[in-house]
Amino acid sequence: xxxxxxPISFLASLWETxxxxxxxxxxxxxxxxxxxxxxxxxxxxxxxLEVSFALFLISGTVAVARTRGWLTFLLPIAVLTACARAAxxxxxxxVSLVARPAISLLFCALLLVVVSERxxxxxxxxxxxxxxxxxxxxxxxxxxxxxxxxVAHVDPGxxxxxxxxxxHDLAPLLxxxxxxxxxVGYGDVxxxxxVARSLxxxxxxxxxxxxxxxxARLVGLSLQRS
Numbered sequence: 001x002x003x004x005x006x007p008i009s010f011l012a013s014l015w016e017t018x019x020x021x022x023x024x025x026x027x028x029x030x031x032x033x034x035x036x037x038x039x040x041x042x043x044x045x046x047x048x049l050e051v052s053f054a055l056f057l058i059s060g061t062v063a064v065a066r067t068r069g070w071l072t073f074l075l076p077i078a079v080l081t082a083c084a085r086a087a088x089x090x091x092x093x094x095v096s097l098v099a100r101p102a103i104s105l106l107f108c109a110l111l112l113v114v115v116s117e118r119x120x121x122x123x124x125x126x127x128x129x130x131x132x133x134x135x136x137x138x139x140x141x142x143x144x145x146x147x148x149x150x151v152a153h154v155d156p157g158x159x160x161x162x163x164x165x166x167x168h169d170l171a172p173l174l175x176x177x178x179x180x181x182x183x184v185g186y187g188d189v190x191x192x193x194x195v196a197r198s199l200x201x202x203x204x205x206x207x208x209x210x211x212x213x214x215x216a217r218l219v220g221l222s223l224q225r226s
Contacts, residue, residue, distance in 0.1 A: 022131040036174055102146075
């Protein structure tokens with residue numbers, strides 16, 4: 001008689017397949033569009049945000065690091081990132097407030113490299129790989145939001161906002177990042193500092209090139225397989 005698969009075995013098989021890319025995309029969308037915009041209004045919400053980000057780090061590491069080498073490399077950075085963000089909330093010191101976006105930027109950049117490698121490798125183009133491309137696109141927005149946070153920490157007047165906020169608040173910078181990435185440009189948040197403007201221009205260019213290059217690559221992989 002065949003025993004039903006254990007929960008641990010089921011989760012392990014999930015992370016070993018491209019379905020993990022879909023899980024990562026869904027979790028990213030949840031954190032970016034549902035958690036972050038409402039989580040920095042009070043102390044309890046900040047705690048919810050940091051717990052959500054920690055879960056994102058763990059799920060992202062497990063989702064994309066299929067090999068032991070990548071897992072060994074990414075997992076310590078994920079733990080360091082979670083600790084840095086927790087320290088910034090519990091002990092808002094100058095060093096911890098800078099380390100929070102800097103380490104988060106580093107981890108998300110590494111995660112973007114691994115996700116892109118899995119999405120663009122030769123093989124069948126599935127829905128999961130397309131959602132993995134969506135996850136990579138969302139990661140680009142998060143990376144630039146962290147870069148904007150570093151600039152805002154060095155110069156609190158680097159961005160002009162209609163609503164007063166703390167320089168290290170990620171929610172308005174994440175909003176500005178995705179408005180720039182998609183080239184919507186509502187104009188309610190403006191980059192004033194030269195470095196912030198350069199980052200904004202670079203993000204707008206990447207947002208345009210990403211879709212064109214991604215579609216071309218996926219079409220090429222589909223034609224090769226056929």
